[in-house]
Amino acid sequence: MPGDHLSNEEFFTKLGDLLENNRTKGHGTVFLTQKRLTFDTDFSPPPAAKIADDPLWDTHPQNPLPVVIRASNNKSSSRPGTDREDIAKTKLSTVVQPDQLDSFYGRYADVCKAGMSGLKKRDKKKGKKDKKKKRKGAVGETKG
Template structure:
């Protein structure tokens, strides 16, 4: 696994806004947002037996608060045969949020996500209802 440089929180929000705008201009695309806590212990290191014996969920309440890793990407698009989709370069962003900055970060994060979703169209569900009615009508008339 290659280590990536993480953006500062301010740079992350700037780039996240640009990513939403980029997808809006393209007319299609998805932005994947993920978050996970950072553990400082090395992977594969077995917990001490007394931690497991005392509490099987010992890792859910660490001794000190852990920072959070926030990622955003557009999930690199590869064109399929027979489609007119163009190849889109992968854009990946990440930042680390310290525990004492979480509240302020998530306020800005929610605002950025809402702003990024402002151009979404409401999903058209009429097609599914029409198909169900047609199927239901066709089965009733056969009998």
């Protein structure tokens, strides 16, 4: 499994390409996830007595744990009647060491912001606002 992860620089390059590709196609979803890496060959759980005293023993490890950052696109298959083409599923992942987290997240934020700069703002539905106004007016009105 560790051999499947990209270096941080490769991850940023491919993530930028993935975001740009989705933006130019005009559709698509990019999923970004992160979690701590708990797989460690040296790791052994504490004795049963300590686990009984502290059932959340794994939430405060002795040494800081690295973080796995993943990005993937939503595989899109063309449906009849749509103009979408088949897009291959892309999965990216990298491992960030605890001492590199601050610099990684700074660059990660820059890459994500750059990839999201061309997004269109969602259109708000006007029907809900109109209905609320009508209801408030009808309840508050009095004949005089």
